[in-house]
Amino acid sequence: MWIRRCRPWGGQVSDVRVEGELVAEVVPGGAGEGPAGEEEVDGRGRLLLPAFADVHVHLDSTRLGLPFRPHTGGPGVWTMMLNDRRHWRDAEAGIVERVAHTLGLMVARGTTRVRSFAQVDVDAGLERLEAVLAARETHRDRVEVQVVAFPQAGLLREEGSVQVLEDALRAGADVVGGIDPCSLDRDPVRHLDLVFGLAERHGLPVDVHLHEPGELGRFSADLILERTVALGMQGQVLVSHGYGLWDGTESQTRALVERLVEADVATATVAPGGRANLPLEQFAEHGVRVGLGEDGQRDYWSPYGNADMLDRTWQLAFTHGFRRDELVEHCLAVATRGGASIVDRALPRLTGVSDRPGLTVGDRADLVLLDGETPTSAVMDRGTDRTVLHRGRVVAEALELV
Template sequence: MTMWLRNVRLETGEATYEDGSIKTTADLFHIQVTEEGVVQAIIAASSDVPEINAFDMKGKLALPAFKEMHNHLDKTYLSIGWKACRPVKNLSERLDVEATELENLAETVTQRASAMIELHLQYGVNHIRTHVNVDPFIKLKNLEGVKKALAIYEPYITYEIVAFPQHGLLAHPEMPDLLRQALRSGATILGALDPAGIDRDIEHSLQMTMDIAQEFQVDVDMHLHDRGQVGYYTMDKWLDMVKEQNFKGRTAFSHAFGLSKLSPAVQQQFAKKMSEYDVEIMSTIPISLNHQLIPIDILRAEGVKVALGCDGFYDCWSPYFSGDILEKLYNFCEYTGKSNERALRQSLGLVTQGITPLNTNGEQVWPVVGGEASFVFVEASSSAEAIARLPKNRQLMHKGKFYIPNN
């Protein structure tokens, strides 16, 4: 049986005022959704629709459901009480601290991951790419626990699982086989971490990563924190391997801090190369402005796909948490000075895998009949207002199913 979503606000275009400023226009519509979660019809709200199996959205704005593209479901302390971070001097010490608690935390991974998933659902996320620790300390325990949590929420989310060698690929001889086991046991993407800073052998680390990825025919998502020339060299070397070994369209660089302090000309040149090899960027928009942002606007202008993620929150790495991917977008827009209607509106694609209600010319392109009925309903007049005001009480629909929180 189909359902009707009545009085849904949709962006329809834009108007230009005499002073040159832009206003996003919107109107009310009824949307018919099939049992399979597909948009069957979109008609003006002035039209009559059946009262049976109809839901009045009361003028709430529909946005594309959000995508959380860099997350760590297995790391959070959510649901187990307050715990501040132990101070450390460097990344190596932080990894040692994490290793000491992995075994105990593994016993509650499904519970903790579920708490994090529920938070994302309440904020409007219907897709999660989660990195999951695979290491000599807990083997595949975190992977099994995260899989159980994700299975509970399958009616409301899709997901990708990255087998993540948080403690290095080369430091422990069993790691390559552990990653292979993870890919046989439900992980869908191969992770990697700082071939220079952690593995201390860029070429060997990259080649082993490529070998495993080719063996299992999976994509690669690399955590790259290394800055400066080392970080840039690592990415450039990988792209050379992508060309040589026919791996185009299968790479994501997470963080990619090595891009941050290059000259704009070099950033643009390298962005063209990434676009040529269809490399994606997964950015977590560092909260501290001491960490210079990577050139997201330059990357997007050259056709590089960029997505945002909240990373881990409330864990041994940070005591803070919001978990709101829209807040990450708000931070990016504030840091980069986006204040006009178009700039705010088009930035929405960073959290929707490129889907925006209006295209760059201000023409309506979403939603469409035959498309997936996945929405976030918010109290806002436009997507620009939603980004700048961070409306609460969001309602997620995933493929025609409303998510209703348990609490």
């Protein structure tokens, strides 16, 4: 097909030819010629960007599409987990329906790569995992989904937790999850022994939630980095959140960035407010893989989240205080190809804040057309005139699935 009259990354008006799943040609607007009957998409002067990659989302806890309910959670991960456990089965729609609905909303808004967590514990067993796997199957032609078997309740506090986690890996999960080795399970060595041991046994990558503050968080991160290098798992480990990693001294931040590079450990953020910001510019300069995600979406943990990664891109720029166009556009790069390089480790990482990959010949045609004068204005205005392509096929138009 030809995508006519589009502006790749806000540049000159161009025609882009897609052949199979790949971008095959990019030429000045009006110069692209093809055989009669070849499919065409009218870009109408819109921006052409790589499609979004949400690399930290909890599809299994979504309430999008259901009546709004007051927030009932308390402070702390364990208390919030118990609140979710009390309510998730009582929603107005079943979990399989809710997960499929939310994943469809994400695709319609421009997301074609997803890493979703699925809570596996002695309460839910594999029920929540099975709902995410079912949604992946429902939308298999529209989006690529990695599923993390996630022990939200830890591995050591409830008997049977480790067995449920391993059962989830045998049932089709793609990634081994972990969480707060010190503050939740209170035995970081044992917790990480279990997580990395399962990863080695099943040949899978690792994704660890790290909410721990300050020095405690940096201690846990040190243990994760040490194991990654010792086990030869460079490029296969991600630290999610890492709220407490970046509130130290300048030298601590620099040393931690260098260690992330050495171990090729990636990180994912949900652009939280009121916390120390990620050193995004240093990440880009040194080549640390970083992606963006929506976390929970109007669920029992939080009323935030709306299935729109363009909205979350605005939040990333806003919480970092970015005003220069180059930095706002860098947030778009993180939300698109930055996250994609986590889902698909064969993709190159971002090489700097001015790197704008994903739209050259040979790139997979996971694309989104957006209305906007510039990429920065698109982030600020977050318009609805969108066309989404996955693997060279149009899968959504004007926020509706095709």
